[in-house]
Amino acid sequence: MKKLSIDDMKKVFIEIERLINENKEYLGKLDGALGDGDIGVTTNKGFSNINKELKSKNIQDFKDFFSLCGFTLSEKAPSTIGTLLGFSFLKASMNFNGVTNITEEEMFVLFSSMSEEIKKKGNAKEGDKTILDSLIPAVKSLEKDLNKNLNLNVIIKNAFYASEKGMLNTINMMSNKGRSARYLEDSIGKQDPGATVSKIIFEGLHNYISN
Secondary structure, eight states: OOOEEHHHHHHHHHHHHHHHHHTHHHHHHHHHHHSOSOHHHHHHHHHHHHHHHHHHSOOOSHHHHHHHHHHHHHHHOOSHHHHHHHHHHHHHHTTOTTOOEEOHHHHHHHHHHHHHHHHHHHTOOTTSSSTHHHHHHHHHHHHHTTTSOOOHHHHHHHHHHHHHHHHHHGGGSOOOSSGGGGGGGGGTTSOOHHHHHHHHHHHHHHHHHHO
């Protein structure tokens, strides 16, 4: 596979919703150890509503697609993770006017744009124990695989593994941002829930493309 169509990406988001729903309680448990425990509920609600909107709306290009994702998350998942992902999808959508297929280049543009917006809105960086600690390693993997003439399934598999490794690395980090920062050293030993959501997004991509 070399590219994803709009219909393909709709199916990717269905898989992401399935994974989030499957891990809703787990995400809540992770978030309860560092925050208010609602990340599983809010992300599940957000992606569920994205898929409802994608079914009912006439999506012309990926600008429409990612704009819809951004607005829906901002409205239906009013939480830190929902707001950050919402703004990041909206920012990324500006790169996709008239684009109807996602290739390796567009995949890199999508997630690099999202990570830059999350850095800006969250005033965070890699190593702060946030979603970025899973997202940025995946972006680096996507960039590394550019122009190697690899199939998209290989590129996404590599990005997924990088995101998963980044997620696991948060266990040994101390939280520096958000509500979890109040735990200081006590946050060490706990996996970051936002990084887990990022890993699930890449897992959804990987599951769809590999199957």
